[in-house]
Amino acid sequence: MTATVAPVRPSRDIDGTPRAGGRSQWLAGSIFVGPALLLFVIFVLGPFIAAIVLSLFSWDMLTPATFSGLKNFKAMLSDDLLYKALGNTFVFALASVVTHLIGGLLLALGVDALRSRAASYFVRTSLFFPFVISWAAVALLWKYVLDPTFGMGTYYLTKIGFNPPDWFTDPSWALPAIIGIDWWHTIGFTFVIMLAGLQTVPGQLIEAARVDGCGWWQRLWHVIIPMMSPTIFFAAVITFIGAFQIFDPVQIITPNGGPENSTLTIVMYLYQKGFQAFQVGYASSVAILVFVIMAIVTALQFWFARRWVHQS
Amino acid sequence: MSTTGAGEVSRRTILKAGAAALAVPAAGALAGCNDSGGQQSGEKDAAGPLTLIYLGDATQQKAFNQLFDAFHKSHPKIEIKATGIAAGDWATFAQTVSTQIAGGKIPDIVDVATEGQRLMASKGLLEPLDDRIAADKDVTDPFFNGIAPNLKDWSKKYGSPDGKTYYIPGGYNTVVTYCNTDVFEKAGVDLPDKDWTWDEFKEAGLKIKSKTGAFLLPLGYGFPFVDIMPWLLTNGASTLDADWKTATFASAAAIESATYVKDLLDAGLSPKPGGTFDAAAQFAKGKLATLGGGRWPTLDMRRLNMVDKTQIVNWPTKAQNGSPAGWDGWPILKASKRKNNAWTFLKWMMSKEAGEFYASIGGTNVPALTEVAKSDVFTKDAPKGTTLLVDAINYATPIPSPDQGAQMQAAVTKGWQAALTGTQPVQTALETANKSIQALL
Numbered sequence: 147m148t149a150t151v152a153p154v155r156p157s158r159d160i161d162g163t164p165r166a167g168g169r170s171q172w173l174a175g176s177i178f179v180g181p182a183l184l185l186f187v188i189f190v191l192g193p194f195i196a197a198i199v200l201s202l203f204s205w206d207m208l209t210p211a212t213f214s215g216l217k218n219f220k221a222m223l224s225d226d227l228l229y230k231a232l233g234n235t236f237v238f239a240l241a242s243v244v245t246h247l248i249g250g251l252l253l254a255l256g257v258d259a260l261r262s263r264a265a266s267y268f269v270r271t272s273l274f275f276p277f278v279i280s281w282a283a284v285a286l287l288w289k290y291v292l293d294p295t296f297g298m299g300t301y302y303l304t305k306i307g308f309n310p311p312d313w314f315t316d317p318s319w320a321l322p323a324i325i326g327i328d329w330w331h332t333i334g335f336t337f338v339i340m341l342a343g344l345q346t347v348p349g350q351l352i353e354a355a356r357v358d359g360c361g362w363w364q365r366l367w368h369v370i371i372p373m374m375s376p377t378i379f380f381a382a383v384i385t386f387i388g389a390f391q392i393f394d395p396v397q398i399i400t401p402n403g404g405p406e407n408s409t410l411t412i413v414m415y416l417y418q419k420g421f422q423a424f425q426v427g428y429a430s431s432v433a434i435l436v437f438v439i440m441a442i443v444t445a446l447q448f449w450f451a452r453r454w455v456h457q458s
Numbered sequence: 459m460s461t462t463g464a465g466e467v468s469r470r471t472i473l474k475a476g477a478a479a480l481a482v483p484a485a486g487a488l489a490g491c492n493d494s495g496g497q498q499s500g501e502k503d504a505a506g507p508l509t510l511i512y513l514g515d516a517t518q519q520k521a522f523n524q525l526f527d528a529f530h531k532s533h534p535k536i537e538i539k540a541t542g543i544a545a546g547d548w549a550t551f552a553q554t555v556s557t558q559i560a561g562g563k564i565p566d567i568v569d570v571a572t573e574g575q576r577l578m579a580s581k582g583l584l585e586p587l588d589d590r591i592a593a594d595k596d597v598t599d600p601f602f603n604g605i606a607p608n609l610k611d612w613s614k615k616y617g618s619p620d621g622k623t624y625y626i627p628g629g630y631n632t633v634v635t636y637c638n639t640d641v642f643e644k645a646g647v648d649l650p651d652k653d654w655t656w657d658e659f660k661e662a663g664l665k666i667k668s669k670t671g672a673f674l675l676p677l678g679y680g681f682p683f684v685d686i687m688p689w690l691l692t693n694g695a696s697t698l699d700a701d702w703k704t705a706t707f708a709s710a711a712a713i714e715s716a717t718y719v720k721d722l723l724d725a726g727l728s729p730k731p732g733g734t735f736d737a738a739a740q741f742a743k744g745k746l747a748t749l750g751g752g753r754w755p756t757l758d759m760r761r762l763n764m765v766d767k768t769q770i771v772n773w774p775t776k777a778q779n780g781s782p783a784g785w786d787g788w789p790i791l792k793a794s795k796r797k798n799n800a801w802t803f804l805k806w807m808m809s810k811e812a813g814e815f816y817a818s819i820g821g822t823n824v825p826a827l828t829e830v831a832k833s834d835v836f837t838k839d840a841p842k843g844t845t846l847l848v849d850a851i852n853y854a855t856p857i858p859s860p861d862q863g864a865q866m867q868a869a870v871t872k873g874w875q876a877a878l879t880g881t882q883p884v885q886t887a888l889e890t891a892n893k894s895i896q897a898l899l
Binding site: 206207208209286289290293294295296297312313314315316317401402403405406407418421422423424426 | 549553556557559560577578581582583680729730731732733734735862864865868871872875876879881882
């Protein structure tokens with residue numbers, strides 16, 4: 147058997163002269179890519195380079211910047227609040243990844259098992275719906291629900307015998323409460339990804355496992371999860387990156403980082419330094435740190451992925 | 459295969475283009491900051507509208523726009539392009555303005571609150587106004603002689619780090635207590651004409667709670683101007699000393715203040731902090747006996763048809779009358795190309811006509827001219843006792859606003875929150891916050 151490969155039209159003649167089609171293709175490609183590239187340069191690459199440059203300066207936005215070399219980075223080493231913010235952010239991100247992966251997978255399995263198409267569509271829509279609501283609205287909504295005096299959540303928890311804490315003023319509960327709210331808001335996205343991944347698992351494999359006598363757990367553990375591993379890996383990477391950048395709900399629900407800085411995240415700290423303390427240089431160096439951490443963690447995720455993600 | 463020169467040039471060109479693109483706004487910003495403007499008062503202004511930035515939500519913007527329209531009518535040749543920034547607080551407003559200035563968008567005038575006055579003046583962004591004030595004595599003398607002496611002195615002391623005058627004071631706010639007379643009547647509690655003590659206040663609250671179920675007042679920590687400062691000042695304490703050089707948030711009097719407020723909270727006289735209590739709405743429903751504020755709650759009282767059921771009295775006292783004071787200042791930016799027009803606008807703002815007009819359309823602060831603030835224009839359709847807001851400027855204390863004001867406010871808020879919610883013992887909470895504040899000064 148021979149493989150058939152479509153012929154590729156060379157862009158240059160045998161003597162190296164560029165063919166007209168090659169130039170027109172290049173032009174067409176440039177036209178299509180150009181706008182996206184321009185936006186990337188203006189809104190991603192430009193600010194990124196600006197952040198690197200600014201991290202080497204002391205600048206308060208109102209007076210001229212002065213070059214300070216690596217002073218900002220040195221200052222970070224002895225900044226206890228930075229470590230606190232990093233710790234909170236890692237806790238939030240790890241909790242977010244774990245709860246999203248487990249919750250998203252279980253929800254996908256549950257919805258996939260539904261027999262009724264109408265019920266399936268209804269549940270999918272319901273689960274995804276919170277994700278389309280803006281973070282500002284979600285944050286205010288939950289602030290109302292968990293209001294310590296008038297909140298509906300507080301009321302019902304009291305009715306069934308619980309004595310709920312003051313969620314957003316208790317340092318022990320503020321971060322867990324926000325992790326829970328984040329889960330409610332974004333689980334729909336993870337669920338949709340998981341459901342899409344689940345539906346790519348070949349039915350023959352599951353059926354073969356069933357014929358071989360595998361139970362539900364064995365089918366899940368030995369067939370479904372391995373086949374879904376690229377999807378799970380993708381969800382893990384983007385959930386971690388998204389969680390590491392958490393800002394909106396924390397700022398709205400617990401301004402200034404909550405009780406005893408218990409909800410201070412690294413992006414919130416960056417914002418405080420840049421736009422409240424007017425230490426733009428220092429804030430830029432924190433931004434660079436965030437970039438480096440996310441790059442390292444993502445690289446580690448890819449490295450570990452070689453051991454458990456089935457690419458074929 | 460060889461690397462072609464064309465490829466290398468291309469990459470360099472891209473990098474150069476990127477660097478140039480980045481440099482333009484930064485250079486504009488820095489040039490703007492260094493630009494002395496170069497105009498003398500006799501020179502003609504550049505063409506174009508006078509640009510002005512102020513803090514205001516939709517309601518306040520409506521009032522400001524009416525004010526600017528009134529100015530334009532009296533000075534048809536000067537057009538004002540005013541931008542209201544709907545920031546929730548002055549710190550956010552200052553951030554937005556700073557970012558705009560950094561981006562090269564420099565307005566001619568910025569309405570700056572106490573919290574940002576020293577910061578802006580210390581950065582060399584503002585045009586000294588002394589010569590213009592001296593040259594237009596027919597306008598400036600009646601104005602400065604007609605405002606509260608405190609307001610005049612504070613503008614100089616706190617807004618002029620080098621002794622020059624940069625700000626024309628606009629309106630101000632002090633803090634008083636708005637009382638729901640219906641709730642007090644139902645509970646059988648007599649309201650004072652003017653003054654009451656902390657003990658009398660708590661006693662009233664306990665009675666109101668037991669008779670009507672209403673809360674006494676909402677206690678919080680997010681807005682120090684109302685949530686924290688009045689309790690400190692009525693006990694002779696504050697967050698900083700008078701020179702804003704030393705933190706005093708952990709003084710014995712401050713600890714006593716926080717302890718008293720925590721007692722009110724523990725007695726159930728306030729909804730628990732950290733929630734979403736809508737004070738004005740609950741006040742109108744009779745679920746709240748008092749709320750604190752400056753002039754701005756009067757707008758809520760009007761909106762909720764509560765003016766006739768509301769009486770203003772001074773903040774309850776422990777050692778003395780006390781209130782924070784905040785005022786807005788109107789400077790001209792050094793980089794402005796329309797300084798003469800800007801000065802014409804500021805002169806108009808100093809007039810009795812402008813003060814009366816602003817008061818009549820529902821401004822959110824007390825007019826600077828005492829004569830206007832005591833007149834019917836200001837007290838009409840306002841709760842009984844409104845003139846106590848005006849009197850309070852005589853015993854008030856400027857809201858401490860050092861250069862690192864936003865960070866200091868965050869530290870104060872955190873300390874008060876920890877004290878009120880019991881996360882830390884009151885003394886520990888304030889001492890911890892005090893150290894943070896001192897480190898910022």
